[in-house]
Amino acid sequence: MTGNIHSVSIGELVVSKSPQGVLVAYGLGSCVAVCMYDAAGGVAGMLHALLPSASNSRDSGNMAKFVDKGVPLLLEKMKASGALKSRMEVYMCGGAQMLTAPGFNNTLNIGARNVAAAEAALKDLGLRLRVRDTGGNSGRTVKLRVSTGKITVRTLGQGEKPLN
Amino acid sequence: MPKREMSSSLMWLHLLTRPQTRNILEEGMNRAAANLSKMVNRPIKVGEPWVEAIPLSQLYDHIGDPEVATVGIYLLIEGELRGQSLILFSEGDALYLVDLLNGKRPGATKTLDALARSAVGEIADNMLAGFLNAVAEFTGSSIQPSPPAVMVDMAGAIVDVVAATSIVANSDHLIVIESGFKDEDKILQCRFWVLPDPADAG
Numbered sequence: 001m002t003g004n005i006h007s008v009s010i011g012e013l014v015v016s017k018s019p020q021g022v023l024v025a026y027g028l029g030s031c032v033a034v035c036m037y038d039a040a041g042g043v044a045g046m047l048h049a050l051l052p053s054a055s056n057s058r059d060s061g062n063m064a065k066f067v068d069k070g071v072p073l074l075l076e077k078m079k080a081s082g083a084l085k086s087r088m089e090v091y092m093c094g095g096a097q098m099l100t101a102p103g104f105n106n107t108l109n110i111g112a113r114n115v116a117a118a119e120a121a122l123k124d125l126g127l128r129l130r131v132r133d134t135g136g137n138s139g140r141t142v143k144l145r146v147s148t149g150k151i152t153v154r155t156l157g158q159g160e161k162p163l164n
Numbered sequence: 165m166p167k168r169e170m171s172s173s174l175m176w177l178h179l180l181t182r183p184q185t186r187n188i189l190e191e192g193m194n195r196a197a198a199n200l201s202k203m204v205n206r207p208i209k210v211g212e213p214w215v216e217a218i219p220l221s222q223l224y225d226h227i228g229d230p231e232v233a234t235v236g237i238y239l240l241i242e243g244e245l246r247g248q249s250l251i252l253f254s255e256g257d258a259l260y261l262v263d264l265l266n267g268k269r270p271g272a273t274k275t276l277d278a279l280a281r282s283a284v285g286e287i288a289d290n291m292l293a294g295f296l297n298a299v300a301e302f303t304g305s306s307i308q309p310s311p312p313a314v315m316v317d318m319a320g321a322i323v324d325v326v327a328a329t330s331i332v333a334n335s336d337h338l339i340v341i342e343s344g345f346k347d348e349d350k351i352l353q354c355r356f357w358v359l360p361d362p363a364d365a366g
Contacts, residue, residue, distance in 0.1 A: 003243060010327060010337065011220045030328050050220070050328055062336050065220060068336055078348035098325050101313035110328045139321025140230055156318060163214020 003145065008033070008048045015077045018080035021146035022096030028094035030111035032118050032134070033142045035072055035091040037149035038083035044146040045083075047074045052110070052117035067114050070122035090127050091163060092118055093142045093153055095134040111135065131164050168365075172246045175303055176360040180215050180339070189213045190325055191318065193343040195294035196356060200345060203287055204257030204264035209343040213348065219338040223327060225251075232319050235252075235276065237288035237326045238313045238325055244305035247359035250326050251288040253354045255316065258284050260352055285312035306326075 003022040004079055008014045010031060014023055023046040025033040034047045047070045056067040063069035079085065095115035115134045133140065133153050141154040142163075151163040170178075179185050190213060197210035224230040235258035239242045241247040253261065255276070262273045265287065273280055292309040300307045315322050332336050341358040 007224075009221050010324075026224060027318035027324075029317070029321030029324030031324050050324070050331060062220075065331065065336070084227055096321065098315055098317065099313045101311065104238075104313050126210055139318035139324075141318070153232075 002112050003147075008046045008063055010048055010050050011062050013045065013047040013064045013070055013074050013077060015081050016043075016146050017027060017045060017073070017081055018044050019147045023144040023146070024144045025094075026138045027155055028142060029096055029098045030094070030114060031123060032092060032094040032111075032114045034067075034074060034118055034122075035093070035142070035151060036074055036078050036083070037089045037091075037144070038078065038087045038132045039089070039149055041079045041081070041083045043083040044144050044149060045069065045074050045078045045081075046142075046144055049114065049118075052113040067117035068121050071118060075125055075127070080088065085125075085127070088127060089130050089149060090122060091130055091138055091144075091151055092134055093151075093163065095137055096140070098139070099102045100137055133163055136151070138155075170303065170305070172244060172361060175245050175305065176247070179353070180341070185302075186196075188299060189215075189341060190293070191302075192295035192298035192358075193356065194354065195298050196291040196295075196343075197345055199290040199294040200287065203290060204261065204347070205267075206264065207348050208352075209346050210350065211346075213341055213343040215339070215341050217339055220327065220331055220336045220338065222322060223338060224320055227319050227323055230323075231318050234317065234319040234321035234322055235284060236315045236317075236319075236325075237285055238322075239288060239292050239314065240310035241292070241307060241358070241361075242310055243307040245299065245303065245307045248326060248329065248359050248361075249288075249292045249309070249356040250293060250322070250359070251354060252319070252322070252357070253352075257352050257354065258316075261287060264352070281314040281316070285314045288312050288314075291356065292358075295356075326357070326359055 025048040049067040095111040154160040201208040233255040
């Protein structure tokens with residue numbers, strides 16, 4: 001995939017209208033990437049969140065690291081760039097369980113909790129998830145092309161595959 | 165360092181901030197390297213350990229290429245001092261390590277099957293045990309590594325595990341004690357991370 005790569009690092013959200021732009025979250029493990037796309041507006045956005053919820057936080061700084069805060073922030077930023085909620089396509093990738101050894105399963109199932117938090121946040125906003133590639137035990141690189149809204153997901157075992 | 169009756173968080177604070185405890189970290193890394201050296205039967209050089217607060221947004225820059233195939237061994241530090249450890253090898257280095265451990269010629273191991281993963285986990289467990297022995301002696305505390313969890317995946321996905329458990333809600337920084345290990349031919353390299361329990365590092 002060619003174009004101007006905008007790397008979306010952990011705890012970041014990026015919205016782009018650049019037709020050449022490609023938003024990329026590299027090596028997602030338990031993190032989730034939530035993608036929003038408005039074809040008519042030519043606006044694409046991606047959130048790369050680490051933790052499900054800000055509820056126990058004293059932090060007033062970077063809210064995009066939390067799924068529950070980051071999803072509404074992404075929608076706001078999309079709308080500020082001219083996207084319409086009614087036209088929004090929403091996708092989600094990531095939320096893998098990286099630790100599969102016995103003894104780690106219960107305490108560290110952050111991937112599944114991130115996915116659940118994103119589902120809840122999207123439902124609250126009245127947004128429907130179109131396609132997802134979540135869970136499992138493998139890391140993913142997610143690319144979203146601004147000009148077309150096409151998303152690909154790459155894993156080490158499977159290579160790069162289209163999501164939509 | 166005063167012995168006994170110290171909480172895990174106070175012990176970490178001493179280890180991370182006091183100049184006089186630097187030698188404890190150095191001794192810990194030396195013992196980790198010595199244990200690695202014994203297992204693979206060749207000299208291992210260890211870099212001076214450093215303590216750093218890595219901003220979340222720069223974590224992937226810090227590890228290099230987040231997509232590269234990596235072997236990460238994750239262990240918890242349990243007992244009177246709590247935390248976690250992540251030991252990172254490239255996939256090629258992990259295969260080489262298994263060859264050395266089994267006395268095979270380099271290149272003999274082609275894939276990291278269950279047996280090879282278990283061997284790599286064992287090595288990491290021994291390395292962390294060496295580090296923790298030094299810390300336990302100086303602090304007079306009882307500390308053990310948990311059984312290892314071996315991951316083979318993209319570097320970014322592996323580092324997510326410690327980021328998600330360490331970043332906690334209250335900080336955008338990852339506190340890491342880091343050192344690098346190399347064999348004399350610089351074929352084998354690894355990164356050794358020790359992270360204080362997030363509840364103690366805040």
